[in-house]
């Protein structure tokens with residue numbers, strides 16, 4: 001992964017403070033570990049290097065705004081400005097793909113989809129999008145009480161898709177609970193993600209999800 005770091009970290013230094021770059025490296029390492037430990041699930045459909053790259057780049061627009069992006073010569077439709085007004089914490093994820101392709105040229109659609117949905121989740125998420133969404137929550141410096149439990153759930157020998165979906169369901173449920181407690185707007189894609197993932201879980205996993213939420217959120 002050294003060559004990816006050498007290519008991407010100097011770019012990140014133009015847009016992010018050091019602490020955010022360090023978070024991005026930890027997300028990249030976690031996403032890479034998840035992709036490697038899930039080889040039996042994804043096979044050749046997922047290159048662990050893409051997971052690493054998505055992790056490095058996922059927050060590249062975190063310190064930007066619609067105006068700053070415009071100043072960089074990256075035009076955006078009015079939709080992006082209204083997204084920034086309505087859901088300021090979500091905007092950076094949707095703004096990032098345009099910035100990334102301006103800086104690095106055309107990228108694999110799986111990487112761009114994973115970055116676009118890393119904050120909200122979505123009803124239709126590919127394997128890489130699921131991995132990045134989870135990795136952003138479980139990277140080793142996150143202070144969440146259930147971080148290690150979720151890490152053990154998704155990084156182990158002979159990974160199962162049920163484990164990935166259970167972790168995703170827990171994180172998205174926790175996100176909805178946290179947002180509603182703080183009376184923040186919940187992006188519709190987060191609700192779509194919750195509905196789609198909870199409909200995929202078996203009854204025992206739904207019970208585990210319910211118990212986990214009761215214990216930790």
Ligand SMILES: [Fe+2]
Pocket residue numbers: 023027058059136
């Ligand atoms: Fe992040």
